[in-house]
Each structure stands twice: as structure tokens, then as C-alpha cells.
Amino acid sequence: MANFIGHALPGSFFLLFGLWWSVKFPLKHACRKNKKVFYLGSKAGFQRAEIIEGIVKAVFALIGILGEQFVPSGPHLKLYNYKAQEWDHLMNWQHSTMYLFYGLSGVVDILTHATNVVPVAFDRLMMSLAEFVEGYLFYFHVHGRAMLDVHIHILLLTAIFGTALCFFLEVFCRGNIVLELLRTSLFILQGSWFWQIGFVLFPPSGGPEWDQNDHNNMMFITMCYCWHYAFALLLLAVNYTVVTWVVRIKMKGAKPMEMELLKTSGQEQESEDEI
Amino acid sequence: MANFIGHALPGSFFLLFGLWWSVKFPLKHACRKNKKVFYLGSKAGFQRAEIIEGIVKAVFALIGILGEQFVPSGPHLKLYNYKAQEWDHLMNWQHSTMYLFYGLSGVVDILTHATNVVPVAFDRLMMSLAEFVEGYLFYFHVHGRAMLDVHIHILLLTAIFGTALCFFLEVFCRGNIVLELLRTSLFILQGSWFWQIGFVLFPPSGGPEWDQNDHNNMMFITMCYCWHYAFALLLLAVNYTVVTWVVRIKMKGAKPMEMELLKTSGQEQESEDEI
């Protein structure tokens, strides 16, 4: 939907997942050597989290598709208007297609982690494809619009294709904390940028309109995009610190000995990395 | 040949191979730990399959070259028209060149798997080159045509270069099930899209013509391309499920003990992947 809600909804989806991952991956990293601290940090806990993630993703995608199709101004599943001899609400159909691939990714997540028939790497591949399809459709989406409108969507493509690349690399380097946090930061960026697009293109009532052909506005928006990313990195850093700190406290309280062990092996691993 | 047959023929070739691979790779993956279930699942069986694939590929390519050259409107191996002082039927020659590289790939397949002089990775490299050459020629092929004609071929390039990249990565990660199924899905996409191009540019008699300069048609076609891919993924998923299920049944029937063993080691491998 080409309105504020149509950008805020997917933005919230990306922000929610980004924030959840900014807790999950530091937790996973901190618990890697010590599975018994608390249930969420155990392997079974993470497996269950992956399944829930898949369900949430699929439900979100379904809501997105239904929303695009059945809002009053939507196509109601009609693709071709025979009277006017033209395609009906192509924008809504394109957005539905984007949601569809996220839905498929959700289903694959569930199958991957709830059964053992699908090789685990397929969850990453499907997310990579979902992101790629989103970027692909956006790329051909903005043809012929106003300068600022095009530019603000092109900037989004960096985050989208960056995320697609990260997920694709994760197919080969699964569990690499750097890639996981990198894509988390790009997800948060994508989410907050969707909100930004909403505010710029559909300013809330009473706010001033943006001049879509002013070159200075374009330069500001580019810079603003980098600030969003700096903010995403900051958020990630704060969550990382808090989670690491909480896990250490928990460990110290429960099992001082294992904590020592963890510290040593952690240092060892880091020396290995350095070599 | 710039007509319906000229698109349906290569389309069928890609679809056929895509469908065969969507059976072969899940079978290979399911049989990896258990070579004696049935002949096709054994290593010798797969080796023979590779040789037959190479022969089929080479024969297809030969048919394609002969078809392009000796249809009534074809060049009949004449490259330069000295009377008119111009190149003769360049389109047919370009298509012949594309088929030529697939033919070379077929020959390399046969040499790789029937003899032991060629390192195995060369079959993947030659397929990568064949796809790259196809994309390369297409890229310079569509210069100066109508907007929709150009766009519908540009979309095809995504599948073609994607496949080329997958094959190139397989040179280094041979036997990676994710890459194998990814390229299978892209092959099916390429095949079904060739049929779509045929239907759009040369509508069967009685059908309406497409307005090649309508922006809405372009937007619909882009989306349609994503639907083709969703369909390819679905097809792959169905074949994967059926094959996996059949192999499990067969195993359970024949050797309940080995089946248990397989299950355990399968889980082990998946844990390894997760680490």
C-alpha cells in the first residue's frame, strides 16, 4: 500500500526481527561453551526459537498478503481488469509477492528445524532468496517516479542486497557471529529506513511536504541513511553488552568453576582466530 | 529462430534437465550414507547417469545447431552474403554459438566421467562457461528492440548468470546440496521463462498481442518472473519430499538396522553443520 501504514508495517517486521536477533546471537555466542546456564541458552532452546521465528515470519507474511489484497483500495485477488483492459493494482500484487517469499522462508524454517529431512542450510538460502526477490522487485518498482522517491528506495536496496549476501555467505559459514551480527544490523537498518520512507513520502498530517526534486534533500537523505546505520550499530552494541554481561553474572552465580573454564577456552579460541 | 518454437525448444531442454536434477540430487543426498539400497542410488549408478546426461546434452546441442542452421529461413552454414555485402542471419548464428558451448559441455561431461584423465571439477567449469556465454550473447543481443522485449530478456539474464555463478562455486564446493538444488531451481526457472517469452512475444494464433511499450506490462512481467520462481521452488520441494520419502520406505523395508544407523549419522552430520 503506497501510504504510511504500508511502509510502517514491513518496517516494524524488520525492526522486530532485528531487535530479537540482536539479543539472540550474542546470547548464543556467550552460551556456546556452556550449555546449562539457563534453558533459553541450551541447544534445544535455540532450536525451539528457530521454529517460533519461522511461525512468526509466516504469520507476518500472511497478514501482509491479506492486508495488501483486502484493504478497501486493494485488488481483492483480482489481477486483470477486463473492463478497463489493464492490470489491476499492480503495486499491491508486487507487495504481495514480496510477502509471499518471506512466507515461504518461514515455512522452510519450520520444516528445517522441526523435522530432519531438510538440510539445515536451506533456512539461510530461503531468507537470502526472499531478500533478493524483495530487492529485485524494488529495483524495477521505482521506474519513473520523482527523484527523491527513487533515491530513497535505491538506498534501501543497499541494505536489502547486503542482507541477501550475508544470508548467502551463511549457507557456507553457518554460525559465524560476524555475519550474523552484520545481517542483524542491516535488518534493523532496513526496518528503521522503512519508517523513514513513510515519514518522508507521506508526512503525518500537519507536517511540511518534502520537495522531491531538491538536490539538497537527496544529499541529506543519503547522510541520514548512514546515521540510521550508526544508530543500528549502537543499538546492537548496547544489546550485545547487556546480554554478555547478564550471561556472565548468571554463570558466576551458578558455577564459578565452569566460568573459569569458559574464560580460558574463550581466550584460546581467540588466539586461534588470530593465527 | 525468432519464433515460438525457437523459444520452446531450449525451454524444454532446460525444463527437462531441471526436472531430472530435482529428482537426482535429492536421491543422491538421501542415498549418500547407504549405497546399497537400489542400483540407481549407488555410486556407479550416478556415474553412469552423468555420462548419459553428457550424451543427452551433446545431442540436444547438435539438434539445436542443426535446427538453427537448416530451417528453411536459416543460413545453411553461410555466414556472409557477398551479394548484399552483409552478414547472413546473424541471429541464427548467435543461437548456434550458444548451443555449441552446451555441446562442448556435454563432451567434457562424457570425458570427465567415462575416463579418468580429466579432473572431475571440469564438468562444472564447462557448464559455468556455457551459461556465461549464453548470458553474454543475450546481453548484447537485445540492443535496440522494443521495451518489453528487452526487459523480458534482461530478466532471463538473472537466471542465467545465477546458474553460471552456482556452477562456478560448485567447482570449489562440489557436492554441496544447497548449491545443487539452487541451480536446479534456476534451471527450471530458465526453462519455464523461455516458454513464457515464447507466449508473450509470439502469442499463439487468436491470442491478443502484448503492447510492448506499456509500463504496466513491464511491471506485471517482473512480478510474473518471481511467480515462475516460486513455482520452480514448489516443484523442487514436492520432488524432494517424494524422493526422500520413497528412499526411506525402501530402506525400512530392506534393512531396518542400517536405516537406524543412517538416521543417527544423519543427525550427527546436521549437528556438525550447525556447529
Place this chain on the structure above:
Amino acid sequence: MANFIGHALPGSFFLLFGLWWSVKFPLKHACRKNKKVFYLGSKAGFQRAEIIEGIVKAVFALIGILGEQFVPSGPHLKLYNYKAQEWDHLMNWQHSTMYLFYGLSGVVDILTHATNVVPVAFDRLMMSLAEFVEGYLFYFHVHGRAMLDVHIHILLLTAIFGTALCFFLEVFCRGNIVLELLRTSLFILQGSWFWQIGFVLFPPSGGPEWDQNDHNNMMFITMCYCWHYAFALLLLAVNYTVVTWVVRIKMKGAKPMEMELLKTSGQEQESEDEI
């Protein structure tokens, strides 16, 4: 600042780091097998060097930001000019943003090497992001300027994105001497090219102006860029030779036996590399 100082300052920063790395990495490489030659060559010495690097980087970035903001013609932290209804000094704000990401990278360097909570690979990732953001802003920065001005900045992008790629690859191949020296050479190139830009766009008083629309000037500048790189490689080669030679002398003086040992294992490693 769009003047000579505004290019010479970052240029000096890049040159300084490039020159320091052209000493550090050959030293690290030469000392890898023999930690006790002298303090700087030990592991603790390199760790301390990384922390100091981070501090210097952060301080440089702070100076850059303050300089861009508080020069007489700067924005003094004002972003929007409400009187004129337009953005205030966008150029200075963009440059500040570039410095900001280098500052973040400096902070991450310190955290990575002074504490053990952050996985080591994050220092490389942040540098990669800082370079990428710099290139990203430059790319959209030069829109609508004179031909030579655009071209001279576009050439810079090769070094910037090349460095970003090197740092990103180092996330996965940390300690690879080839990647380390490659990015060192690109850093020196970037530094010397900033000085070149300063001299071309803001010729020192008395010097002749460059005709910014002469095609020959563009061709010369492209070639000049390659000469800068040849010069950077030469500098690197000289430093590498001197450092390797000094380390060998030191080793021979102190411990002739270990030196022999080093030689042998060095040859072994090279044979391994060859296999």
C-alpha cells in the same frame, strides 16, 4: 572542507596509517615463528600496538569532526537553517559522517584488543564498514560537478571499495599477509591521492588552474592514479625489505640456532603453500 586542507588532512591520516602498516605487517610476518627477538615483535607488543592504533584512529576522527564543524565557515552543529529554509553546510556534515564511522572503528579496535568480550574479527568488520560508508557517501557526493572533479573522485572509489573488500575478506582470512599488504598499498594510494586531489582542484597560489573539461586531463589523471599505485607498491617493497633484513640481522646476532630453525620451517611453510 572543500579546500586544500580538507583533502590534505584525511590524506595524511591515510598515509600515516599506510606507512605504519607497511612496517607492522612485514615485522609481524618475520617474527611469526620467533616471538622473543625484541619486544615489539612479541604478541603482547602487537596487541598493544592495535590498541594504540585504535586510540589514534578515534582521536583523528574526533579532530576531523571538530574541524569540519567548527571552522569559521562550518555549520557549528546546526543542521537546518530555518531562516533560509534549507539544509546548512551539507558538505561538512557529510564529511563529519565519514569521520564518525572511522571513530566508531577506532572504539571497536580498543574494545576488541583491550577486553575479551568482543570477537576479534569485529575490528576488521568495522574498518570495512567505515571504508564502505566513505565510498558510499562519496559516490552520491559528486553528482553534478565538473567532469574532472567527478572523475578524480570516482578513481578514489576504486581504492576505497578495494580496501573495504580486503577488510571484509580479512574477517574470514585473518592474518593473511597478502590481504594485509594489499590493503596497506591501497591505503597509501588513498592517502597520496587525497593530496593529489587537493593539488588538482585547489592549486597552490601561483600555480596554473586545471581545465576541468579537457578530455586529455582526464586521461592523464587516470594514468597518474596508476603511477601513484606503482609508487605505493614500491614504498611497500622497500619497507618490507628493510624490515625483513633488520629482523634477520637481529636474530642472527642473538640466537643463531633458532634462526636456522626459522629458515627451515619457513621453507616448509612455502612448500605447503605450493601444494
Place this chain on the structure above:
Amino acid sequence: MANFIGHALPGSFFLLFGLWWSVKFPLKHACRKNKKVFYLGSKAGFQRAEIIEGIVKAVFALIGILGEQFVPSGPHLKLYNYKAQEWDHLMNWQHSTMYLFYGLSGVVDILTHATNVVPVAFDRLMMSLAEFVEGYLFYFHVHGRAMLDVHIHILLLTAIFGTALCFFLEVFCRGNIVLELLRTSLFILQGSWFWQIGFVLFPPSGGPEWDQNDHNNMMFITMCYCWHYAFALLLLAVNYTVVTWVVRIKMKGAKPMEMELLKTSGQEQESEDEI
């Protein structure tokens, strides 16, 4: 030099190296398991070959530079014409720059293989940089020429950047036979294409001129480029077969037992590759 010789000379250089590599790498591959067949196949033999390659490369580059500078119509080391207030013979200087980087690569080859101070991977890196610089200069070189002239050089870029990529990958996968033969085929392609460019742009006396703005000529040239590559692959295949066959004969004659051993381990390696 913008004439026939100026294209035939580098073309011959690339062809010579390509042909030599099409013998060397199959030989190395065939001798890998059996070092004592004949001197050239031994490790010391290959080391010596690398040094000679480096010397030949450096000498070729020197000839190229001297040729570009001191032909009658050349710049004779003068860069700026103060009388006319313009750059002097920029084309010749650009070509000299290209040769310069090949010269550096030759020097690095010699240092790498004749001494043990330089890590072996640097020979590949320098070749990658030399190719990259060549492509980089060519890319900005053809600005504003006739359509066919631009196109025929753009096609060359595919081979150049492809080779640069292969060499860069070899930094990480040294000794990979697939990459080595791929870059060999691209080198032969580059060599034969330089000759083709010479024939097209400067047809030998008596030959017809090419219409540089005919769209059909462009389409033919693109296809012709693919044929050159097919020819390069064929040449490579023939040399590979002959070399492998000669090595097998020699082995069978000299040491029937080791031959058996080789065969077995060869098959083993191939099974490993397949896994």
C-alpha cells in the same frame, strides 16, 4: 601504438604465455604424484621455469615500454608539451604504464621463486594487479571513439578482468588446476583477440575497411569473440591430451610399478574430489 604492430605485439606476448601454460600446468598436474619421471617435471624444474617466466615477462615489458616511447612517432619520455600547452602522446604513456605493471609482476616472480623472503602468493597477486590495471586503463581509454572500436575493446575487458579474478582466487587456492587452466584459456583468448582487434581496426593493405557504426558488425564481433574462446578451449584440450599422454608413456616405459601406484592414488583423489 595505435596501429597493427601495437596490437600484434602484446597479442603475441599473451599467446606465447597462454600456450606455454597450456603445456606447463597439465604437465605439473600429471607429474604431481611422481616427481622423478624427467627433469622438467620435478619440483626444481618447475621452480626454475617460474624464474625464467619472470625474466621473460620483465624483458617483454621492457621491450614494450621502450617500443612505445622511442618509435619515431612516440613521446621519447617527454610527458608535457610546453609549447602546445598539452599532454604529449598520452596513448603511448598509457600503454607504457600497462607494460610497467607487467614488468613489476615479472620482477616479483623472480624475487618470489629465486629467494625465500617473499611469500609465494605474491606472484599471483602482482599478476592480478597487472591485469586489473590493464583493464582499468582500457576502460577509461576508449571514451569517445567509434561504436565498433569501443565495443571491441569492451569485449577484451571480459578476458582481462576474468584473468585478474582468476589470479586473485589463486592467491587463496594456489595450485588449483581448474583455476590455472581457466586463466590459461583466458590468456589465449586475450592474445588472439589483440590480433583480431589489429585486423579489424587496421586492416592489412588491400583489405576492406570495417564500417564502425554498423550494428550487424557489432553483433558479429560479439559472436566472433565467443568463437575465439571456443578455439582457445580446443587448443587447451589438445595440449592437455598430448601432455597427459606423453607423461603416461614415459612413466610406463620407466617404472611400471610406480605407474600402477599413480593410477590408484589418482583414482583415490578423484573419489575424494567427488565426496
